[in-house]
């Protein structure tokens with residue numbers, strides 16, 4: 001590092017001297033591996049106020065968002081140019097990031113109307129202090145970076161803004177390789193917890209983001225909740241979904257939902273979809289070997305597969321639409337959403353057979369796997385213990401393979417279908433069935449099906465109970481019944 005850089009770096013640190021918090025943060029740049037400065041509600045204003053940099057980039061992301069993880073090396077590549085002791089151009093652009101998945105940062109992310117992840121803003125640092133940003137505001141010195149998907153594009157965007165010609169240094173990122181344990185057929189039974197966890201986490205994200213914003217998102221939310229009320233593998237999630245449906249017109253009059261979690265009011269936040277004990281804050285089958293891999297997005301896939309194997313022929317197109325719209329409207333991983341939406345749009349003929357829908361979800365997931373295999377290998381962002389593979393591997397389902405070579409696989413679709421039905425059907429729920437047979441205690445094994453039975457003394461609206469029963473028969477009937485219930489609301493009475 002040259003003397004000039006050293007002086008500039010210390011200048012950066014000294015300039016931050018008015019706030020101990022910001023001083024510490026900027027000094028830490030020297031020690032940490034990541035060069036982008038982590039900001040949060042308490043240090044956001046002070047760091048941006050004190051930095052000597054002329055410009056700032058603020059990345060709003062969520063640690064669970066896979067696309068954000070894959071984007072991080074790109075962002076870091078640019079951050080290395082501007083931040084830290086080895087920076088080639090220090091003191092010009094302060095590169096920062098805010099994790100919107102942390103509850104403490106919710107208000108901060110709301111102030112900037114963060115609508116997707118990752119979302120990048122640009123502006124003079126002081127303009128971010130105590131600032132708000134709205135999409136429709138005409139004149140703002142804070143801009144959304146609309147073309148920063150790769151390190152090259154982000155740097156080009158910055159170069160255009162400040163009429164510079166900075167170049168990337170071409171630093172490489174190492175790959176991690178480790179053996180997979182994806183071939184254990186019995187592991188899937190643990191995913192029952194993860195399906196609940198992902199359902200509750202998805203619902204929480206909708207609450208935190210206040211994501212039901214239009215009649216379209218409202219309709220999409222209702223369709224997905226109908227699907228869950230009818231076919232979620234956990235009875236307590238089915239029950240929670242049915243309760244939301246029955247009360248929806250009160251919770252979201254004319255699509256305007258109230259989201260608060262406190263008070264005795266009827267709000268969406270007061271209807272925990274899988275009961276008050278979920279989310280628990282961890283995954284089991286979907287637990288990654290690193291803190292920031294797998295988890296929520298893995299749980300969502302398992303939820304989608306588990307729903308697909310439970311729908312009847314006549315419901316298959318409804319289920320397809322419900323899942324596509326849900327991902328499109330509520331899965332706040334931008335890249336995932338866009339790719340998935342393309343695959344949804346490529347379906348031109350409505351599904352008539354549940355088998356076709358099950359196989360569509362499976363092959364769509366494999367297309368994502370195939371793409372990520374390449375991305376993760378080159379960026380080193382995957383989980384080393386769970387590398388992406390075309391699934392199921394032969395060890396899990398030898399009969400699924402008619403033939404295979406390095407370039408292609410010829411599948412026996414009948415066997416694949418039977419395998420998926422069993423794997424995401426009976427095998428997935430076998431754990432809590434087994435546990436209930438041997439009489440395990442609820443506290444140690446929260447057996448989803450039985451736990452709900454055990455709480456049958458709960459006071460819930462009669463509408464919800466009936467809705468569950470009807471929902472298991474047909475969506476049309478459920479929707480119709482639910483609407484009727486809104487008009488002829490009955491007093492609450494016990495679940496039984």
Ligand code: FAD
Nearest residue numbers: 066067294297298300301335336339340362365366386391
């Ligand atoms: P996952 O791919 O999450 O799979 C979870 C489990 O499902 C696996 O462990 C395996 O047991 C099983 N499985 C794997 N493949 C199949 C299959 N074909 N059929 C049935 N079961 C299978 N990330 C991106 O970076 N870019 C994207 O565009 C993107 N799009 C996504 C779209 C959706 C709708 C979702 C839910 C996620 C998306 N993700 C995307 C995230 C990504 O697919 C993974 O979920 C994430 O990388 C975690 O991977 P994982 O190793 O836990 O396995």
